[in-house]
Amino acid sequence: MGKFEVNLKINDLPVTIEEGTTILDAAQKLNFRIPTLCHHPDLCVAGNCRVCVVEQTGAKTLPAACATPVAEGMEIFTNSAKVRQARKHVVELLLSEHKSECTSCYKNGKCELQELAIEYRISEDTFLKLVEEKGYTIDDLSPAIIKDDSKCIRCQRCVRTCTQIQSISALAVINKGDEQKIATFLDKPMHSVVCTNCGQCVSHCPTGALVEKNYIDQVWDVINDPNLHVVVQTAPAVRIGLGEELELSPGDRVTGKMVAALRRLGFNSVLDTDFSADLTIMEEGTELLTRLKKALVDKDESVKLPMTTSCSPGWIKFIEHKYPEYLDNVSTCKSPQQMFGALAKTFYAEKKGLKAEKVVSVSIMPCTAKKYEADRPEMRDSGYKDVDYVLTTRELAAMVRQAGMDFSALENENYDSIMGKSTGAAVIFGSTGGVMEAALRTAYEIVTGREVPFENLNIMPVRGLKGVKEAKVKIENVKPEWGFLEGVELSCAIAHGLANAKILMDKVKAGEADYHFIEIMACPGGCLGGGGQPMPVSDKIRQKRMDAIYQEDESLEFRKSHENAEVQAIYKEFLGEPLGHKSHELLHTTYKKRKKY
Amino acid sequence: MTDVKELIQGKIKTFGNNRTALMPILQAIVEDKNHLDEEDMIEVADALDISTADVYGTATFYTFLDTIPRGKYVIRVCKTISCHMAGKDEIFDTLKDVLKIKEGETTPDKKFTLLIANCMGWCHKGPVMLVNDDIYTELTKEKVIDIINEYQEK
Numbered sequence: 001m002g003k004f005e006v007n008l009k010i011n012d013l014p015v016t017i018e019e020g021t022t023i024l025d026a027a028q029k030l031n032f033r034i035p036t037l038c039h040h041p042d043l044c045v046a047g048n049c050r051v052c053v054v055e056q057t058g059a060k061t062l063p064a065a066c067a068t069p070v071a072e073g074m075e076i077f078t079n080s081a082k083v084r085q086a087r088k089h090v091v092e093l094l095l096s097e098h099k100s101e102c103t104s105c106y107k108n109g110k111c112e113l114q115e116l117a118i119e120y121r122i123s124e125d126t127f128l129k130l131v132e133e134k135g136y137t138i139d140d141l142s143p144a145i146i147k148d149d150s151k152c153i154r155c156q157r158c159v160r161t162c163t164q165i166q167s168i169s170a171l172a173v174i175n176k177g178d179e180q181k182i183a184t185f186l187d188k189p190m191h192s193v194v195c196t197n198c199g200q201c202v203s204h205c206p207t208g209a210l211v212e213k214n215y216i217d218q219v220w221d222v223i224n225d226p227n228l229h230v231v232v233q234t235a236p237a238v239r240i241g242l243g244e245e246l247e248l249s250p251g252d253r254v255t256g257k258m259v260a261a262l263r264r265l266g267f268n269s270v271l272d273t274d275f276s277a278d279l280t281i282m283e284e285g286t287e288l289l290t291r292l293k294k295a296l297v298d299k300d301e302s303v304k305l306p307m308t309t310s311c312s313p314g315w316i317k318f319i320e321h322k323y324p325e326y327l328d329n330v331s332t333c334k335s336p337q338q339m340f341g342a343l344a345k346t347f348y349a350e351k352k353g354l355k356a357e358k359v360v361s362v363s364i365m366p367c368t369a370k371k372y373e374a375d376r377p378e379m380r381d382s383g384y385k386d387v388d389y390v391l392t393t394r395e396l397a398a399m400v401r402q403a404g405m406d407f408s409a410l411e412n413e414n415y416d417s418i419m420g421k422s423t424g425a426a427v428i429f430g431s432t433g434g435v436m437e438a439a440l441r442t443a444y445e446i447v448t449g450r451e452v453p454f455e456n457l458n459i460m461p462v463r464g465l466k467g468v469k470e471a472k473v474k475i476e477n478v479k480p481e482w483g484f485l486e487g488v489e490l491s492c493a494i495a496h497g498l499a500n501a502k503i504l505m506d507k508v509k510a511g512e513a514d515y516h517f518i519e520i521m522a523c524p525g526g527c528l529g530g531g532g533q534p535m536p537v538s539d540k541i542r543q544k545r546m547d548a549i550y551q552e553d554e555s556l557e558f559r560k561s562h563e564n565a566e567v568q569a570i571y572k573e574f575l576g577e578p579l580g581h582k583s584h585e586l587l588h589t590t591y592k593k594r595k596k597y
Numbered sequence: 598m599t600d601v602k603e604l605i606q607g608k609i610k611t612f613g614n615n616r617t618a619l620m621p622i623l624q625a626i627v628e629d630k631n632h633l634d635e636e637d638m639i640e641v642a643d644a645l646d647i648s649t650a651d652v653y654g655t656a657t658f659y660t661f662l663d664t665i666p667r668g669k670y671v672i673r674v675c676k677t678i679s680c681h682m683a684g685k686d687e688i689f690d691t692l693k694d695v696l697k698i699k700e701g702e703t704t705p706d707k708k709f710t711l712l713i714a715n716c717m718g719w720c721h722k723g724p725v726m727l728v729n730d731d732i733y734t735e736l737t738k739e740k741v742i743d744i745i746n747e748y749q750e751k
Contacts, residue, residue, distance in 0.1 A: 163648075168648065169647070169648030169650055169651050170648065170650055171650060172648070172650035172651050172653065172654035173654050173658075174650075174653060174654045174657040174658075175657045175658065176657075176658050183650070183653075183654075184650050185638070185648070185649035185650045185652075185653050186635060186638075186649075186653055186664075193649075193650070194648070194649075596643070597639045597642050597643065597648075597649045
């Protein structure tokens with residue numbers, strides 16, 4: 001069917017645009033920015049904040065630009081006196097129910113409501129300040145997320161995020177009228193309901209109502225303590241996100257600058273989660289091949305396929321709540337963060353001649369769920385808390401600013417050793433499909449002795465922002481010891497965003513899929529779109545970050561996890577072999593069934 | 598009181614098991630046991646495959662879908678302007694005196710709950726109150742005492 005176009009005028013300028021476009025997007029085409037709050041490119045239209053109202057000739061009321069489609073002959077004014085007055089009142093009304101404690105607010109300088117207050121020169125309380133009357137509470141019981149209702153403007157971005165992107169709906173609108181608020185089931189604290197701590201609500205919140213729990217001061221304290229040896233690890237997706245938070249552009253790769261900055265902040269050793277991502281591939285790849293052998297050759301029915309990845313703590317909490325009958329399908333491998341943590345206080349401490357209790361391990365993650373993961377009781381296999389503090393990409397940027405560094409002027413530096421080396425296979429963990437690709441690069445080569453049959457190692461079918469991806473890899477001419485895999489077509493699936501994970505899991509549950517291996521990441525785009533990454537976020541920005549990840553991969557000399565010299569060394573010196581005794585002790589974990597509602 | 602699971606399944610037979618069945622199911626439970634508790638809302642969420650927060654959000658939007666236990670008889674006194682001008686304050690004070698409870702409370706014997714409500718559309722016959730589904734109009738202090746006495750004996 002052909003597309004219909006309509007002609008209209010915006011601020012007296014003619015524009016021809018596809019039918020169904022909103023006034024907001026049509027104005028954007030003419031380079032007129034209309035302010036928004038409840039609108040978000042990731043989410044469905046809400047039209048509830050009224051900040052984007054415009055004037056339409058002949059209409060009695062001011063339509064919301066985000067929720068009104070264009071029509072033939074329309075005349076729109078985006079900046080008339082009437083519009084400016086209305087928007088100012090809208091912002092004032094929102095502020096009358098908002099605790100404006102900007103200087104002490106965690107979102108100070110990063111708040112969309114604050115930006116509008118500046119733009120509209122809001123100077124005094126025009127309307128009665130209602131916030132004191134409401135008896136709002138702050139929920140700071142979760143290790144990952146703080147919810148402060150007094151900052152909430154009820155735009156419902158979080159509600160739509162939790163429903164549309166994550167299929168969880170942990171947050172909903174409760175009550176009505178002046179008592180309306182965003183709450184969980186029975187208004188319980190976030191940590192006690194079905195919430196995966198993914199932080200997507202945080203990265204979509206326009207104000208300070210939902211923020212990550214920050215551990216910046218605690219990290220400064222340990223850095224400043226001369227008796228402690230503080231190691232820091234950086235997740236794959238941080239190096240392609242951090243720049244955005246420090247005045248660079250989406251997709252800027254800042255690995256070297258980030259290492260330099262961390263060293264200047266005072267960390268004793270700057271190491272890489274990518275090292276343990278390579279290690280994860282060795283363990284998880286071996287686990288997959290072992291499972292395949294047990295299932296296909298030994299016909300062992302206790303072995304569950306498909307095997308799913310376990311790197312994303314949001315996904316783990318999701319499956320624990322929603323599909324506990326599939327917990328045996330989840331790889332027992334800890335996430336790279338936790339593998340690193342367990343090794344930091346054992347292997348690393350030993351090699352460096354340090355007492356484990358003097359080693360503090362800090363991780364920089366694109367993720368809020370990692371804060372929760374580090375707190376899990378299972379994550380103490382070193383005898384201590386394996387990862388002491390988890391900072392998001394945003395928190396690290398805040399520390400860099402506090403330290404007064406001109407980030408973009410920093411010279412590139414390299415990671416320290418040991419546990420600082422990595423390959424391209426580890427870098428791509430930061431993108432949806434990356435763990436799958438990294439695992440295939442290694443597993444295929446172990447089994448056949450040859451590289452994966454994709455041009456330049458790039459396994460294109462598993463890449464991209466499509467919600468659910470499938471790929472099949474035919475295994476041929478295998479080495480003799482892997483004879484049982486001859487001719488097997490390895491069937492893989494990838495999902496990112498928990499709504500997509502649900503689609504995939506329901507397919508598995510219905511018996512409609514014959515997958516061997518499934519990769520799931522809780523956040524859209526994978527870790528590069530994680531709840532701890534810079535804001536704002538949209539598919540356009542995610543794509544730029546993704547391009548940067550694959551560029552980083554291609555720029556590296558080694559691109560297969562088993563080629564990582566430090567990984568080879570740790571097996572030789574410490575771990576023995578993948579899935580060996582020591583690995584089981586330190587690098588693998590268990591999961592538990594949680595309540596479904 | 599019917600088993601909540603049975604009640605839900607009965608309604609699903611009539612209304613199906615998608616979101617649109619939510620309201621009739623919640624209404625049926627409240628009709629049966631006067632309020633929705635945590636377990637009820639979990640059962641409903643499970644049956645319709647929606648989140649408990651969604652169920653709770655819907656229940657708290659509607660005044661008549663109570664999420665806290667109520668007495669056998671829920672009294673709602675109209676607070677809107679016509680009833681106010683016709684003397685709702687005296688009616689409300691009388692109820693408080695007779696029942697020995699404040700607004701929002703339930704008597705210790707779990708018989709009466711006293712609430713304030715918005716307009717019930719009986720402005721021409723105010724002040725009015727609702728006891729469960731029955732409307733009482735043109736109330737006076739004496740009438741209220743009689744009505745409560747009747748319910749006490751029920």
